[in-house]
Amino acid sequence: PEIIKQVRKDMVNIGSCHPAFAGMNEVLQKATNIYAEDELPDFDRKRDQKAAYVYFIGCVGAYREDEATEGALDLLDRLSVDYTLISEVCCSGVLEDVGYSLNPKLASQNLERIFATGAKTVITGCPYCYRTFTQRQEYDELRKRGITVLHISQFLRDLDFGVTTDKKVTYHDPCDLGRHCGIYEEPRATIRKIAPDFVEMQHHHADSLCCGAGGGVRGAYAKNSLAMARRRLKEAEDTGAEILLTECNSCVHNLANAKLRKQNIKIYNTTAFINELMHRKAKDK
Incomplete structure (x- = not known):
């Protein structure tokens, strides 16, 4: 994967990257999400509140897979988790995979809004966001401030839901x-x-x-x-x-x-x- 990433960076540098990748970079220099949508859905929940946890949805969950996100939020509610959504923007980690650089302005906005909640744990519904928050230097401040980042699968592992299915x-x-x-x-x-x-x-x-x-x-x-x-x-x-x-x-x-x-x-x-x-x-x- 690292070789492919470097080749893509070289293609960007010589101006021959795939038009779709150039388009993704252009969108995330101007918009706050990969789909260039104007309004962030709130899923009938409050945002930017003080809470123990921040739930970070990610672009696909926020703008395309809303039913899946609603299910995740409903589950957190059923489990009485003290969480808040934030006015999140794209983590922009995808740009590094297609030959460009992560957008530091978007990263700064996410960090500022996470810190404002006082939360000590960020739960992500998106593996890409989890990967970006834990592996990219633009988000190192999370670790430095003692904030734990979990993918939701890690958060749920030790919980008991009291339900089973007989389906395969x-x-x-x-x-x-x-x-x-x-x-x-x-x-x-x-x-x-x-x-x-x-x-x-x-x-x-x-x-x-x-x-x-x-x-x-x-x-x-x-x-x-x-x-x-x-x-x-x-x-x-x-x-x-x-x-x-x-x-x-x-x-x-x-x-x-x-x-x-x-x-x-x-x-x-x-x-x-x-x-x-x-x-x-x-x-x-």
Whole structure:
């Protein structure tokens, strides 16, 4: 991956990078999110409050996968977590993967708004944001101020939800969470608690197949991205699973867009699925 990144930087420097990558950089020099949307959704929650935790949604969750985000927020509410949203902007980490540099102005805005809440922990719903916050020097101030950054799968690992499903479940490792951050077992520990009939796909953990969403692939090579997602869906179906869980809104988005009508497997973020199970249990009481 580092070789590919360096080649992309060289292509940027000589003016021959893919137009989609140049477009992403242009957007994040002018806008506060990768989609250049004007208004940040608040999901009927208050933002920029004092709280123990900040929940950082990420661009895909905020602007494209709102149902998954609503499920995650509902779950935090059910668990009585003292959290606040912030007036977040794109972490801009994606720019480094496509040959450009992270936008320091956007990073500064996020840091300022996180610090203002007094929170000691940031929970991210996006593996890419988690990776950016923990691995990029522009966000080193989080560590220096003693603020812990967790992906939501890490936060949920030791909690008890009091619900289970009898459906067969499989799990897709997001590249950013798995290969880039080494987070493999935390999601599985949670899934095994709610899904006794859990099965692995042929390729899993570090050998997991990419869904085709990340690294600029979806924006620059849409057909390849779709083909990669369908290959992954085929693997999920081959397990006999009825539910495909993952821990990344980009993966949910790409896999759902690639799903064919004849395919009956349902795709969820783990948080949204747990919330649905808890909602059903409460409704049945």
